[in-house]
Amino acid sequence: MKVLFLINDAFGIGGTVKTTFNLGGALAERGHEIEVLSTVRTRDVPHLTVPPPVRVMSLTETRKDHPDYIADAPGRDRPARHYPAGDFKAGAYNAWIEERYRRYLAGTDADVVIATRPGLIAYLARLAPGHLVRIGQEHLVRGQHKAALRKQMPGHLRRIDAFVTVSQRDA
Numbered sequence: 001m002k003v004l005f006l007i008n009d010a011f012g013i014g015g016t017v018k019t020t021f022n023l024g025g026a027l028a029e030r031g032h033e034i035e036v037l038s039t040v041r042t043r044d045v046p047h048l049t050v051p052p053p054v055r056v057m058s059l060t061e062t063r064k065d066h067p068d069y070i071a072d073a074p075g076r077d078r079p080a081r082h083y084p085a086g087d088f089k090a091g092a093y094n095a096w097i098e099e100r101y102r103r104y105l106a107g108t109d110a111d112v113v114i115a116t117r118p119g120l121i122a123y124l125a126r127l128a129p130g131h132l133v134r135i136g137q138e139h140l141v142r143g144q145h146k147a148a149l150r151k152q153m154p155g156h157l158r159r160i161d162a163f164v165t166v167s168q169r170d171a
Contacts, residue, residue, distance in 0.1 A: 002033040004110035006101075006120040008089055010038035010056050013047045016116050016139040025051030037104065039097060039120075041068075059100045075099055082126045084156075086149030087119040102127045115160075118145065118153055125159035134160040142170045 005020050024034040034054045041058035050056055061068035070076075075095030083093040105113070105128040112133040115124040121136035128134055136157060142150060142165070157163050165171045 028053035125156040
């Protein structure tokens, strides 16, 4: 089975990155093919160690001096339509990134997609084809999110197959 993780920044440091790499590595040890799609690429290699069978990719290059950076990307100057404004990462998302996610999800050969933050769960709910098993994974407690985001998320969660919280209380 092929599993695709959606993450904001696989090249950074943090609990979401660590747990994604750990879970991906454990699933790979069980014979699954694992890909991690990072919205942004901020450096050449991730800060944290990636288990060897796990493949890390990115949608966008953020370093303006890097040859893969696209300064005049169409839609970079327009807001995203589906990324929730209440997600504290919303400012980093735009129509160009959203279109790249739409195309990537439409063409993936993954069997399962796991989104690791509310905005990416919204993308999974809105942009991913229905034949994929769609799983939302929360890495913060519910109270850490803005009230507007907490109010908006149930509409997205109803459109995915499963949702994993960090605590029984949040569940």
